[in-house]
Amino acid sequence: MKEHSKHLVPGLVILVFGVAAPFLFPNYVFQFAILWLMITFALTWDTMGGQMGYNSLGNIVFFGVGMYVSALIQVGLYYDIGDYTAAYGAIKVDYTMEQYFTGLILGLIAAGLFAVVVAVAFGSIVFGLRGPYFAIGTLGVALAAGELIGAWDWVGAGSGISMPVYPGDPDDRALLYYFLLFVLGVATFLFLMCLYSTRFGLAINAIRDDEEKAEAMGIHTKRHKTVAWSISAFFLGISGGVFGNMAGFIEPLEVAFPTVTFGIFMVVMSLLGGKGTLWGPVLGATLFHIVKEVTWTQLLGWQWVVLGLLIIINVVFFQQGIIGWAQDKWPERFGIVVEEDAGGLTDQETAEVLTGKGAG
């Protein structure tokens, strides 16, 4: 665990801030909750896009699927789903605390697990695609998913589902969902930090650097790709379940499968912070979210222009993202050796080592 110790100080600062934030800034609990959601988005996107080199534009599918699965379980435990959705929210649910939390907990677990099932199935179709074809293939699936749900009456079709109402104080409700997203974001980070330090981390990096070589060396590439996507899907599925409850009402296009907003934000945040790094997605998500919220309140109407500009500056001037740029500038601080100290062997010297003439 020694290698993880360098994350300790920033980690603790963030943890303390995360716990204190809703009490220090009670008016911004919702915005802070969304910040943790964005961090989860960026981290899970980066597992595939940054660490493994598979740029998915369809990860939003897992978010939406998780949201719907959770909703159906929370409703379905106590009502007939078809009747409930047909009534367009006219059925007034009166859950007890116990019913509410039973549904929520089971719903979120099922959301994560079902998203994994979808990832395995989805992966078996699109993992044959490479580069831009993979990106477009996944985008197609994401767009289709929203449309399909929108045409399915049993789950409310385009009119969506109103979520069970929290049977308590609205302030408590806000805190509940804040802390759920906070814990999810932190759990995602810690899980990925540990994951990247195992063989799995190096293997998915190898797939990114040269998948054909990885195959020729016998690495189980398919297995690694499927697991990487399943892990992303698990956390995204849960995040969808939480977000659906927080929103209170879910529908396919704007809330569950917002491909051109949340779906693209995932990619942008990861690129901004530095893809393929542990902290890059966290930093990128935070920066992006702050810019987005500030421009939303200060420059209403210009928000998309500012965000667009941010993306352009990012991809034109520093494609490696902030952390990637810092790594290039101060490689030693990131444990990257470029100094040709003892390692400065020329071919001649390597030859002398090989023939036993050199000092070695």
Added chain:
Amino acid sequence: MELIEVSGVSKSYGGVVANKQVSLKVPRGRITGLIGPNGSGKTTLFNSIVGYHPIDEGSIMFEGKEISHLRVQEIARLGLLRTFQQTRIYSKMDCIKNMLISVPHRTATFRDMFRPYSPELTDKAEHLLEFVGLYAKRRLISGDLSFGQQKLLEFAMALMSEPEVLLLDEPTAGINPTLINGLIDRLKRANEEFGITLFVIEHNMRVIMNLAENIYCIAHGEMLAEGTPKQIQNDQRVIDAYLGAH
């Protein structure tokens, strides 16, 4: 029983017949050579053996089992490994990481994916880097190494994965002549000390005469001759093929 037995293998790319009814044997524990003019179909034969593409006809046996229908990874996991003519390493990672990724995947279970690398494996990686003269460069990003050093690294990665047989595609091509003798010596030692069977494509005649015990020569995709280095060197058909090709 031969380790690899290729019988009557043909492979065409569209209209180009790259291999025509090629047969050869790679005996266990030896160093076998494969020579031939540029474009004669040597790399194509390697690609067929390792399952990189389906063959048009013929049979490829490894340890007595037909492997011509298996995929690249399955064949690699049987212990039949190849290096690339253009040299392929994970160029954004340092040498140690390149080595660690190359641990044998033959017996890797699902749970092994999530295990850390043991200190023993790091030791082994460092030993093998030392073996090929790259110990001092172990922490450098591998893409920054010279071409010859990258070839040495690719060779060390192959050793890391403990293959039964290693197919080397022009291991000395394009590398600094000062490195060649050291590399030949390491190939021989890998064969003698680690017991790895070698099957080597080589364009450099001096190298292959020095290295292999038995040599096959192909030209225009067809098997032309087989023999000891001495026999091959004096074979008029081989001399003609090489002269004719240039």
